[in-house]
Amino acid sequence: MRIDGSMxxxxxxxxxxxxxxxxxxxxxxxxxxxxxxxxxxPRPLVDANTSMNAAFARFWANLLGEPxxxxxxxxxxxxxxxxxxCDSLGKVPDSPERDRELISAWADRLHLNQYFHFxxxxxxx
Numbered sequence: 001m002r003i004d005g006s007m008x009x010x011x012x013x014x015x016x017x018x019x020x021x022x023x024x025x026x027x028x029x030x031x032x033x034x035x036x037x038x039x040x041x042p043r044p045l046v047d048a049n050t051s052m053n054a055a056f057a058r059f060w061a062n063l064l065g066e067p068x069x070x071x072x073x074x075x076x077x078x079x080x081x082x083x084x085x086c087d088s089l090g091k092v093p094d095s096p097e098r099d100r101e102l103i104s105a106w107a108d109r110l111h112l113n114q115y116f117h118f119x120x121x122x123x124x125x
Contacts, residue, residue, distance in 0.1 A: 001059045001086075002094050002102075008063070022060045026069050029053040033072055048110045054082035059089075084109050 004022070008015060032038075032053065038046050054073035061069040073082060085106055092102040100118055107113045 001056065001089060004059075005063075006094070019064065022064070026057060026060055029056060030069075030072050033076065044111070048112055050076070051078055051081040051085065051110055052106075054078035055085035058082040058086050081109065 004018065008018060033050070038050075041049075050073065054070070057069045057073050061067045070079075070082065073079070088102060088105040088109070092098050092105060104113070107116065
């Protein structure tokens with residue numbers, strides 16, 4: 001989402017293509033709300049994935065000025081977590097050096113901390 005925002009301001013000639021791509025992704029994400037699909041996976045995984053999709057929907061709903069994209073996720077109770085995830089985008093500075101901080105903030109909010117760790121690598125390895 002941070003890259004989407006940067007691209008939008010740096011490459012205004014591509015806005016129509018970017019919007020079309022985002023709308024396609026929004027439709028795909030909304031399709032994943034189907035109860036039959038959700039029932040095939042463990043609840044914690046579904047909740048984490050749906051929370052991220054809800055944040056994506058909220059981000060694009062605001063950017064496109066079309067709140068309808070967030071409605072299905074809000075209706076399922078993901079409004080607060082989507083808001084929290086989007087808020088963290090604004091709280092963590094938008095630079096590659098701070099990506100770990102943003103990832104950690106999202107993992108903490110989504111209760112995913114235990115499933116990953118960061119390992120320092122060197123370009124000389």
